[in-house]
Amino acid sequence: MDGIKSYVLICGGANCTSAHKDEIVKKMKGKIKEVGLKTEVQVLPKGCFGLCEEGPIFVVYPEGVFYSHVQASDINEIVVEHLLNGRIVDRLLYKGIVGKNIVTSLNDSKIYKKQTRIVLKNCGVINPENIDEYIAYDGYMALGKVLTEMTSEEVVEVIRKSGLRGRGGGGFPTGLKWSFAAKAEGKQKYVLCNADEGDPGAFMDRSVLEGDPHSVIEAMAIAGYAIGGSQGYIYIRAEYPLAIKRLEIAIEQAREYGLLGENIFDSGFNFDVELRLGAGAFICGEETALIASIEGERGMPRNKPPFPAIKGLWGMPTILNNVETYANISQIILKGVDWFRSIGTEKSPGTKVFALGGKISNTGLVEIPIGTKLREIIFDIGGGIPNGKEFKAVQTGGPSGGCITSDHLDVEIDYETLIELGSMMGSGGMIVMDEDNCMVDIARFFLDFTVDESCGKCTPCREGTKRMLEILEKITTGNGEAEDLVKLERLAYVIKDTSLCGLGQTAPNPVLSTLKYYEDEYKAHVFENRCPAGYCHELIQYFVADDCKGCSKCVSVCPVGAISGVIKQQHTIDDDKCIKCGECLEICPFDIIIKK
Amino acid sequence: MVKITINGVKVEFPKKFTILQACRELKIDIPTLCYDERVKPQSTCRLCVVEVEGMRNLRPSCSTQIDEDMKIYTHSDRVIEARKEILRLLIANHPLDCLTCEKAGDCKLQDYCYEYDVKESGFVGAKKNYLIDDSNPFYIRDMSKCIMCGNCVRVCSELQGKNILGLIGRGFETTVGAGFETQIDYSACVSCGNCVSVCPVGAIMPKSKEKFRRWEIEKVRTTCSYCGVGCQIDLLVKDDKVVGVDAADGPSNEGLLCVKGKFGFDFINHPDRLKKPLIRKKGELVESTWEEAYDLIASKINETKKRHGVDTIAGFASARCSNEENYLFQKLFRAGIGTNNVDHCARL
Ligand SMILES: Cc1cc2nc3c(=O)[nH]c(=O)nc-3n(C[C@H](O)[C@H](O)[C@H](O)COP(=O)(O)O)c2cc1C
Ligand code: SF4
Ligand code: SF4
Numbered sequence: 001m002d003g004i005k006s007y008v009l010i011c012g013g014a015n016c017t018s019a020h021k022d023e024i025v026k027k028m029k030g031k032i033k034e035v036g037l038k039t040e041v042q043v044l045p046k047g048c049f050g051l052c053e054e055g056p057i058f059v060v061y062p063e064g065v066f067y068s069h070v071q072a073s074d075i076n077e078i079v080v081e082h083l084l085n086g087r088i089v090d091r092l093l094y095k096g097i098v099g100k101n102i103v104t105s106l107n108d109s110k111i112y113k114k115q116t117r118i119v120l121k122n123c124g125v126i127n128p129e130n131i132d133e134y135i136a137y138d139g140y141m142a143l144g145k146v147l148t149e150m151t152s153e154e155v156v157e158v159i160r161k162s163g164l165r166g167r168g169g170g171g172f173p174t175g176l177k178w179s180f181a182a183k184a185e186g187k188q189k190y191v192l193c194n195a196d197e198g199d200p201g202a203f204m205d206r207s208v209l210e211g212d213p214h215s216v217i218e219a220m221a222i223a224g225y226a227i228g229g230s231q232g233y234i235y236i237r238a239e240y241p242l243a244i245k246r247l248e249i250a251i252e253q254a255r256e257y258g259l260l261g262e263n264i265f266d267s268g269f270n271f272d273v274e275l276r277l278g279a280g281a282f283i284c285g286e287e288t289a290l291i292a293s294i295e296g297e298r299g300m301p302r303n304k305p306p307f308p309a310i311k312g313l314w315g316m317p318t319i320l321n322n323v324e325t326y327a328n329i330s331q332i333i334l335k336g337v338d339w340f341r342s343i344g345t346e347k348s349p350g351t352k353v354f355a356l357g358g359k360i361s362n363t364g365l366v367e368i369p370i371g372t373k374l375r376e377i378i379f380d381i382g383g384g385i386p387n388g389k390e391f392k393a394v395q396t397g398g399p400s401g402g403c404i405t406s407d408h409l410d411v412e413i414d415y416e417t418l419i420e421l422g423s424m425m426g427s428g429g430m431i432v433m434d435e436d437n438c439m440v441d442i443a444r445f446f447l448d449f450t451v452d453e454s455c456g457k458c459t460p461c462r463e464g465t466k467r468m469l470e471i472l473e474k475i476t477t478g479n480g481e482a483e484d485l486v487k488l489e490r491l492a493y494v495i496k497d498t499s500l501c502g503l504g505q506t507a508p509n510p511v512l513s514t515l516k517y518y519e520d521e522y523k524a525h526v527f528e529n530r531c532p533a534g535y536c537h538e539l540i541q542y543f544v545a546d547d548c549k550g551c552s553k554c555v556s557v558c559p560v561g562a563i564s565g566v567i568k569q570q571h572t573i574d575d576d577k578c579i580k581c582g583e584c585l586e587i588c589p590f591d592i593i594i595k596k
Numbered sequence: 597m598v599k600i601t602i603n604g605v606k607v608e609f610p611k612k613f614t615i616l617q618a619c620r621e622l623k624i625d626i627p628t629l630c631y632d633e634r635v636k637p638q639s640t641c642r643l644c645v646v647e648v649e650g651m652r653n654l655r656p657s658c659s660t661q662i663d664e665d666m667k668i669y670t671h672s673d674r675v676i677e678a679r680k681e682i683l684r685l686l687i688a689n690h691p692l693d694c695l696t697c698e699k700a701g702d703c704k705l706q707d708y709c710y711e712y713d714v715k716e717s718g719f720v721g722a723k724k725n726y727l728i729d730d731s732n733p734f735y736i737r738d739m740s741k742c743i744m745c746g747n748c749v750r751v752c753s754e755l756q757g758k759n760i761l762g763l764i765g766r767g768f769e770t771t772v773g774a775g776f777e778t779q780i781d782y783s784a785c786v787s788c789g790n791c792v793s794v795c796p797v798g799a800i801m802p803k804s805k806e807k808f809r810r811w812e813i814e815k816v817r818t819t820c821s822y823c824g825v826g827c828q829i830d831l832l833v834k835d836d837k838v839v840g841v842d843a844a845d846g847p848s849n850e851g852l853l854c855v856k857g858k859f860g861f862d863f864i865n866h867p868d869r870l871k872k873p874l875i876r877k878k879g880e881l882v883e884s885t886w887e888e889a890y891d892l893i894a895s896k897i898n899e900t901k902k903r904h905g906v907d908t909i910a911g912f913a914s915a916r917c918s919n920e921e922n923y924l925f926q927k928l929f930r931a932g933i934g935t936n937n938v939d940h941c942a943r944l
Contacts, residue, residue: 303637303639451768452767453767454768455767455770456744456765456766456770458639458640458642459682462744462770463686463688463689464681464685466722466768470719470720487718487719490677494681497645497678498642498645499642505653
């Protein structure tokens, strides 16, 4: 790399990849060659920067200048102006939060400043396809330390003391899980990584695997040493081709370097990792279903106990941890328990990566200390609600979680507080809703997901979630009856109380929490045939108010020809034809069209 | 031994007992649709749930082992309500054609709905609607009646070892069928009918030639006569006629049967069935008595022995005889007649 003066880092996450990145990279390399900078500038595809709304993203080092929304047509300007002439292209700089403060360097941005990066520390910084870069950033040092200086008991003890809790949803203490498996008898023990990432909207695991695959592999080897297992499997969904490719490269490189395989660091310890691809069933993220799937069975949960730590894969002691959980391990080993415990809260140390989505200005990944207030996450980091709309609620924990209202914006987010509020941490999805979201419809949306994803094994979940969905559909289409609310609640409690696995046990949460905080919205649908948020199509009507100027603009945009009227005279909307798309309301220059 | 309290009563049971086992010992009635002690408990129906103090959710009694000082409530309001709701959910997705269903009177779903006073589901919505599969010569599968207990699947794989059946689809659309969703007759099904025996509802039923209701029949326990295994069966008898067979729990068959034992009972009532010995007289087969027949056999054996020597006689026994009968047969030949020429059709 002698003579290289600048590096251009290009976001290589799947989101940007979809935004014609390959074409842009090709063009950039071509232009660099053309202006004679080939030996001075290196173009590197990196992991996801976590700012997907802004992609494709380019960061130019050493200056740390951060360009967003780069198009193929901008390449010439960046190469000539910035790389050749040293002048920053202002026009393309990342605009930060709602355009107020223009930032040049990524680390100056408010989104990044509030964050603490442990899990995502290497994402977007190193080339994930090059093990040397990982090693340059202290990679495999923790494994070396563990194998040469620590006993397995000490490793378990450090993880236990660190207070690290599972980031896959349940928040189970990782050290405790390891200690069970370490004590369990078995001629082989297995280390599994859960990269099934099924929660809609969550993509932190993918980002880690795409941006820093070695951090997971290293942690799995450490786990193997701690519990006495020599084989690891990463169960990853086949819909993540880039993550799979990078993992394959990483595993191959680690084997070449002797960091996987036999007698690692001359310690006598053997460990290897293989990939197992999942076919995209949400239920295969549940630990026992995941194990069944690896065994070649239909991915369906099994009875617990016995827990996998005692009897897991092929009946052997097995630990399963989430990608994000593993991504913390090496740094806890290297930087120590006290450092880790200084971040986050007493009961839940460390950080959590959240995937912000929905009605929020900055969507993407944020990594923040556990215990951060919801208000900070949504308004400071997330930039608040776009289009001047009012914040209404936020759904955490995906389809297993619940919604949190504006009354709870000052709650410090951790595993326990979320459960108290009737939600859960889940994998860290955060879907923000504004005043236009109907909460009954939100519950319907999540139920629709669980009905599709229920494995069908046990009665309450298989039959019950479907009935809940049908009732919600009835209510959102204006056909709800008083007793539907009673049935809905009764079903919710029985499904929670009797389902076999976590999917069924949490599936009613979105309904219970919206019923708790927004009962009036349910009642408005059922008793007044009204959707207060103005969202449910069957319950709203579009009218042309009396002082219509007759400009006819609405007639031309209505896709179904529901509006009629003579030019310069009052127009009317035929409700039978209207599909409630709202185009007319948008176009009317006089705000005469009303939605009710 | 482990000390537990069930419904306020302190009791002791061996360590590996499940709550269900303990309850059964105590004659506490716990409803189960998917429990079959011969196969691994799957806890799919969730009807056997009980309340265990200190546990967040209700626990399936069929797969939860007892633990020291466990306090269990088998019929608390919470438990009863949950069971009722589960029954409601099951009948909401069931044809409820009990008036004409052959299984009526022997159907666990019907029995439990009666026991728990569940008259109707109260839900309106989607219902299963599958084509009936009558491709197998001996039984009919009507998956619209299936309540997804999974018993047929487990019995076919774990006990019969055939692995013909499996779950197909996901969630509400899950159903049971043969590989590649073909009709059952395209599979390697051996028609043992053990799936028929374990189905708690009328989803897999024998192709019955006779119409009968369960309460019209008398059960007669007997030993299957097809082979020497000695499987126990209950003949279902209506008006002195055998109309069906239930597998019974005998020491050698534990509730399992083969295709012959389960479905091959037609011969009993067949008009051509031989009930008396026939002797050929002047080229015609004529009905006779057992005495006459035995006398004829004995005299022929003696005659042949005298004229041609004992080793010109051989005995050939049937696999339909029991071990004991076969033992006696060779004894007759070796000790009684005096030849070692004795064999058995199962050797061929
Ligand atoms: C329906 C269901 C889906 C799940 N999906 C995932 C998943 O996609 N990824 C994950 O890491 N954990 C998932 N889990 C949680 C896992 O069962 C398991 O608890 C977790 O992977 C353990 O790792 P951790 O302790 O590091 O969090 C799911 C759980 C349930 C009940
Ligand atoms: S709760 Fe749902 S997903 Fe879990 S085992 Fe039962 S049917 Fe399957
Ligand atoms: S067919 Fe019968 S035995 Fe098989 S799953 Fe359905 S109800 Fe159970």
